[in-house]
Amino acid sequence: MNLSQRLETVIESQTLAMTKMAREMKEKGMDIISLSIGEPDFNTPQNICDAAYSAMNAGQTHYTPVSGTLEFRKAISDKLKNENQLDFGPNQIIVSNGAKQSLLNAVLAILNPGDEVLLPAPFWVSYPSMVTYAGGTIVPLDGLPENNYKVTAAQLESAITNKTKLIMFSSPCNPSGSVMSESELSAWVEVLERHPHVFVISDEIYEKINYSGKHISIAKYPSMKNRVAVVNGLSKGYAMTGWRIGYMAGPEDLVKACDKIQGLMTSGANSVAQAAGIEALNGKQDSVLEMKVIFETRRNLMFQKLNEIVGLKNINPDGAFYHFPDVSSFLGKSYNGNKINTSDELCLFLLEVAGVSIVAGTPFGSPNCVRLSYATSEEMIIESVERIGKALSLLN
Ligand SMILES: Cc1ncc(COP(=O)(O)O)c(C=O)c1O
Structure with missing residues (x-):
């Protein structure tokens, strides 16, 4: 079939591709541990599920406005005020089918061809x-390992x-x-003000x-107020x-533009999920804190285990649920006479030989690294990193 050229601008997500490959190998009965997944392994907290049942039973099963129910947007507005000191009214908020749709809405609404x-x-x-x-047009800026993979204000300035x-x-x-720390964000803001x-x-x-510590949003700086989504x-x-x-909060004209795009594509997000979202934001937050504590323990465990592998260079990360070690010392080595040239090839080797699925850093813009998710049990973390260490020791 003669499909549109637009498709050539879209590269299949390698995270999804690796997760799919691992799932297929598992289905064939192979012993595979997947560390390529980008989602918590916990189920949704019970109070949120209960709110969804109640909403369904109360008949909240109809279309909602494209940008989301007013009640949910009010809850998001309150959350942004109370937790992030951000002042966005319900008219400056649009609810989407995941943060992914919010991101794409915004990008489509903002960019013209040729914009950098x-x-x-x-x-x-x-x-x-x-x-x-x-x-x-993409302009990548390399965050360097010595700066914890973060881009400095000077790098930002010279790329604009x-x-x-x-x-x-x-x-x-x-x-x-x-x-990003408060001082790093402030330095970025100084550049952006110019x-x-x-x-x-x-x-x-x-x-x-x-x-x-506490999350800081770049939108909290008064000079950025109308310049951040x-x-x-x-x-x-x-x-x-x-x-x-997911949702986006930003200038009202951008929100209206996103409403137009989303209205064309999907309309409002799921009504029951929005009702559950109100409970997520307004209800008790114990589960969120509990999950974070568990993630932190796993992060430290995986850090300790990865440090046992000679040749891996790693930094203990401050957030999310991934480790992102540099594997460049293994590139150029061989297994059974086959040379491994890239982190992508290294990930395939680890899938085949160690039975562990991880993702290469290449599609993230850092080809010397690999990403391992620790959204899995402590037992799996220990087993998988030991398997990786053993497989890497076979390279020469
Ligand atoms: C950095 C980042 N942004 C956005 C998303 C999308 O989130 P959602 O599942 O809400 O669409 C992800 C999911 O992996 C993510 O890692």
């Missing part, structure tokens, strides 16, 4: 395809041109787990999984990936 988009690397796998799908329309980043970051034509998409989906959602912090609820 700064992507601090490592970046989330889906950002480049979103940008190219919208006709934009008069064509730069947007900068898009996540903090806590998927894949590096890095968290370049008022640059808009910011701040992806804060891992807000609740931050071990370094804050994207967040319930998937990671509330273990609600399957419910598909």
Whole structure:
């Protein structure tokens, strides 16, 4: 079939591809541990599920407005005020089918063909395809390991041109787990104040999984107020990936533009999931804290186990649920006479020989690294990292 050229701008997510390959191998009866998955292994807290049952039984089963129910947008507005000191009214908020849709809505609403988009690397796998799908040009900025894979204000300054329309980043970051500190954000803001034509998409989906202290949004700086779209959602912090609820808060004209795009594509998000979302934000937060504590224990365990592997260079991350070690010392080595040249090939080797599925850093813009998710049990963390260590020791 003669399909559209637009499809060539979209690269299949390697995280999803690796997860699919691991699942298929498991289904064939092979002993595979998957560390490629990007979702909490916990089920959604009971109070949130109960709210969904109640909403369903009360007949909240109809279309909602495209941008989400007023009640849910009010709950999001209150959350942003109380937790993040951000002032966005319900008219400045749109609810979507996951943070992913909010991100794509915003990118499509902001970019014209040829606009440059700064992507601090490592970046989330889906950002480049979103940008190219919208006709934009990607300008990757390398976050260096010595700065915990974060981009400095000086790097930002030197990359901005008069064509730069947007900068898009996540903090806590998927894949590096890095968290932008208040002083790092302030330094970015100083640069951005000198370049008022640059808009910011701040992806804060891992807000609740931050071990370094309080989450800070770049939107809290008064000079950034009308220049930031804050994207967040319930998937990671509330273990609600399957419910598909995300949102964007930003300038009202951008929200209206996103409403137009989303109205064309999917209309309002699931009504029952939105009702559950109100309970997630307004109800007790114990489960969120409990999950974070468990993630932190697992992070430390995986850090300790990875440190036992000679040749891996790793940093203990401040947030999210991934380790992102540098594997460059293994590249160029061979297994059974076959040379392993890239982190992608190294991941395939580990899948075949160790039976562990992880993701290469290449699609995240950091080809020397690999991403391991620790959203799994302590037992699996120990077993999988030991298997990886054994397999890597076979390379020569
Ligand atoms: C950095 C980042 N942003 C956005 C998303 C999308 O989240 P959602 O499941 O709410 O669409 C993900 C999911 O993996 C993510 O890692």
